[in-house]
Amino acid sequence: MDERYFQPEIETMGRHDLEALQLRRLKESIGAALRSPFYRTRYGGAGITPDSIRTLDDLRRLPFTTKDDLRGNYPFGLVAVPMDRVVRLHSSSGTTGNPTVICHSRHDLDCWANRVARCLYMVGVRDTDVFQNTSGYGMFTGGLGFQYGAERLGALTVPAAAGNTVRQIKFIRDFGTTVIHAIPSYVFRLYEVMRESGISPQTDTRLRTLVIGAEPHTEAQRRKIEESLGVKAYNSFGMSEMSGPGVAFECPEQDGLHIWEDSYIVEIIDPQTLEPVPDGGIGELVLTTLDREAMPLIRYRTRDLTRILPGECPCGRTHRRIDRIKGRSDDMFIVKGVNIFPMQIEKILMQFRELGTDYLITVDTVGNNDEVMVEVELGDLFTDDYSQLQRLTREITRQLKDEILVTPKVKLVDRGTLPKTDGKAIRVKDLRNNR
Amino acid sequence: MTIKQITVFLENKTGRLNDVAKVLGANNINMLAFCIAETVDFGLMRLIVHEVDKAVDVLRDAGFAVILTDVIAIHCDNRPGALSKILESLAENDIFIEYMYAFAQSERADVIINPNDLEKCVRILEEKHSDIL
Known part of the structure; x- marks a missing residue:
């Protein structure tokens, strides 16, 4: 087995097989979605059934799902399974109206943890690593999302959660932390406090890998993080509507983020005309979940702007890459x-x-x-x-x-x-x- | 002979010039000479001070974009025809003046010159006129 891949059969699956898998799962997802009150009305009313989908291109004929749909059907209007099968929910803060709530079954949490494990494995994290998560735990998906992913991988997890930088640094040194997940601005804070305390990240810690995300950052900032801490830093992309972290992630090439196409169908659309944008062009990212049973989302408009990076990645993974997020479509x-x-x-x-x-x-x-x-x-x-x-x-x-x-x-x-x-x-x- | 001139970029916006004056004043820096030239969109303020490095630091700290340029400063008698004599010798030697400004007080005037060829200009002034600053 190739040591580079967590799930070689999926990560390097030929495009033809991958698309066949997507089509099969898409039909299942639509079938599942139709069991929710929201999609039953919106799709059922329009006569849409799993059989409406014969090819992946047929997806384009389906209506979009938006954040307003989630808010308007708060809290459980998009749940597609009996509530006793729902084992966890994550909710946004809802500062601008109803929060958005995402419900998960055991199966959904399992798939999510698997995706996060796959991401971490991709950048060299193994069961011998010590993984410290500085995300807030609780409703914020970066906490539990990475927690279960790292556990799935078998790493020793340090659920330090957010804040208390001095204590974070003590953990890093005492437990021999090798991998940290943090937002970029917090990495700089960690570095500053280390420096003030006379601790050299290079010689006084075992830090090797950083996972950064949830906050826009430039390539220059990433390089600065890598240089100051003496680590490799990888860009992580996720959002609570798509479960959380583990949607797309950089591979060791550090040139774009592989989006896991066995779990999501990726579309890039022109936010004005809603028409597809050819590969390489910038547009709004639209995602359809393929393996979520409690709350499938079809053609969800993320409002994030990015593009598909054309061409194959030298790492051997066949799942396409998106560029780092370029802003919000509302800014267009x-x-x-x-x-x-x-x-x-x-x-x-x-x-x-x-x-x-x-x-x-x-x-x-x-x-x-x-x-x-x-x-x-x-x-x-x-x-x-x-x-x-x-x-x-x-x-x-x-x-x-x-x-x-x-x-x-x-x-x-x-x-x-x-x-x-x-x-x-x-x-x-x-x-x-x-x- | 050559001295450091500070050039400050000025947005065409009310009060920007006063902002420069305020920053310098607050740091006890006196302006010896300055001139302002402007286009539709922006202006450049060129100024001469004693404490050049300190002035540059405080202006940059206040957010101003500045650059140092070598210019020539000369004394000139404050009487009709005195400047013309100097300029004549420069013109005879093909020195082109990009810009200049001056201020006169009692019997003397100080003239700041930014020529196209600084070295040559200095040489000629040294040969013909003794009173380069």
Whole structure:
């Protein structure tokens, strides 16, 4: 057996077989979904049955499921099994309305733990490892999700939960922790406190692997984590609606996250037209669960923006890869009929070494035309010469136009002058509706 | 002869200039000379101070984008025709002036020059005029 894979027969399954497996499970999922009050009304009313699905492409004809559907049918409207088979629920905080509740049967928890174990195994975690989880336990799925996954793998688990950094570091040293799961910002906190206490992560701990997720982070941040702690750090993607962690995960190649296609059908859609986006194009991630019985979700609109990375992965896994999450589809705006995502603009801006990291896109109506203004922070001054600054502005404008097909007005601004809310930068201001 | 000039990027926004003045004032840094030039979208403030490094630090800390440039500072008599004599010798030697600014007080004026060829400009001024700062 190949040591690299937790489940070689599934992870390296040929595409043809994998798609056949998906089709079979999709029909089962739709059959199961129809037993819930929500899908019975929405799908049953439209005459949709498992037999409506003959090929995977037929899935595209089914209506989407949204977060509002989950909220509107709070708490158990999408449960597809008798309640005595439900053994656990996870609920969101519900700060903006009804919480979203996801119910799990024993079978669902089993599949979930298996997926998380597969992810961890993929990045080299074995039963000889000591796995410390700094996620909050309880309703947050990063706690129990990783807990059961790491146990399934056979690692020694340290359910340290969130907070108390000094104690976390004591655990890391006393128990010989080799693997940590944490959000990126907490990793930096751990590192700082270690440094303040004169502890070298390289020589005073056995840390080798970090699993980071649940918080957007850049490639540069990942490299910084790897360098400062002397570890390999892998990106983890999940969401409570899809059970939690273990939806997609980086392999040792660190080039995209394999999304487990035996458990999910992946679609990337244009959030405006709802039409499929070809591989490589950015769009909204839409997922269908294939092995969840208590609460199957069909064509769930995640609102997360990403793309399918075209091509095969050298690691040998056949499950396709998604790019790291690029933002939320709610941030998309349309100018002159063109869909524009802030990240397209960000990508161009980040290529200019002269610029800082913050920017603000303002869309407004000037005369009868929609106009895009991009204000971007200057890094430090690189010249005392006007014409060079103007040349920079022109070059940014030209590259942006090539990317978004609309000519924006580019304005250089001082650092720290762009608006923020709760410490988070505002990226898009659409003034067109405020006239 | 050559001195460090600080250039500060200024957004075209009310109060930005005062922000610079306030930061320098709060840190007890006196401006000896400055000029401001602007385009539609932004301005550049060029200034001369005694404590260059400290000024750069406090301005950067306050979020300003700044750069140091070598410029030439010379004394010039504060009387009709004095500047012309200097400029004439520069023009004769094909020195092109990117920008310059000056301030006069009693019988003397201080002139800041940013020429296209700094070294050559210094050489010529040294040959023809003794009063480079």
